[in-house]
Amino acid sequence: MGQERELSAPHRARVVLVPVPYDATTSSRPGARFGPEAILAASLQIEDHDLELNREPISVGVAVDDPLEPDISSPEAMVERVHSACRSWHEKGKLVCVLGGEHSVTVGAARAAAESRPSISFLQIDAHLDLRDSYQGSRYSHACTARRLWELGDVVAVGIRDGSAEEHRWVRENDAPIYWAQEIWARERSHGEDWIDEAVEKLGPEVYVTVDVDGLDSSIMPATGTPVPGGLGYWQLLRLLRRAGERRRVVGFDICELAPLPSNPAPEFTAASILYKMIGYFTAS
Numbered sequence: 001m002g003q004e005r006e007l008s009a010p011h012r013a014r015v016v017l018v019p020v021p022y023d024a025t026t027s028s029r030p031g032a033r034f035g036p037e038a039i040l041a042a043s044l045q046i047e048d049h050d051l052e053l054n055r056e057p058i059s060v061g062v063a064v065d066d067p068l069e070p071d072i073s074s075p076e077a078m079v080e081r082v083h084s085a086c087r088s089w090h091e092k093g094k095l096v097c098v099l100g101g102e103h104s105v106t107v108g109a110a111r112a113a114a115e116s117r118p119s120i121s122f123l124q125i126d127a128h129l130d131l132r133d134s135y136q137g138s139r140y141s142h143a144c145t146a147r148r149l150w151e152l153g154d155v156v157a158v159g160i161r162d163g164s165a166e167e168h169r170w171v172r173e174n175d176a177p178i179y180w181a182q183e184i185w186a187r188e189r190s191h192g193e194d195w196i197d198e199a200v201e202k203l204g205p206e207v208y209v210t211v212d213v214d215g216l217d218s219s220i221m222p223a224t225g226t227p228v229p230g231g232l233g234y235w236q237l238l239r240l241l242r243r244a245g246e247r248r249r250v251v252g253f254d255i256c257e258l259a260p261l262p263s264n265p266a267p268e269f270t271a272a273s274i275l276y277k278m279i280g281y282f283t284a285s
């Protein structure tokens, strides 16, 4: 985002981006540590005017924090580091967006957003349930993200198409609201996009939005550690995010799990575009 320097000064900016180049618990292809840098580089090519919103979202002011140094002593220590970095921006009244990094960093960002907001709820875009209580010896693995979010508030998950038997059992036992990718696909044949309003209605007044880029279909988002076919389309995801911004107060958000592919620059432009759209949608009021 090639914005004017004055607007990107932290004291002027309404939005602060916190890059978290970390991917220590990734179980498949690593590389999410290179995600923040790739998204920020691609963002320089995005035009300031947003055709859909008919304004320049960048004009709210967007500051970019220094990349958070990874703490590789444990995933829990890294979550705490993200938490404390985000908390200091929340205390200054900023809308904080974390650029991951693997999805475990969301837990720290969400905790910071949840402080002094006991009724916060979460909108999770993902291919995976991420509902394991622990994974490979850690409760702060990327595979446990949604389970940790449930300890802070209700989670509405969208685009899901992968999960273990244990996770599916947890969904049934807890009656968790999941918008399975396949159900969305089938439902749109007969009912159009009514699922979007329904999903947003399930969220409380204050919402944290986490976008794991693998929620998108792997044809447009191959650059991620664990791509899964049959995911959300670009416009489908944007319509959901826009509606969430219109109907709810978004108090924090992130975009995670981009692991850039040297052979294909399109995914980082896709992620940068979604980031810019979210800035527009979530700062409308």
Ligand SMILES: [Mn+2]
Pocket (backbone or CB within 6 Å): 103, 126, 127, 128, 212, 214, 215, 257
């Ligand atoms: Mn995922």
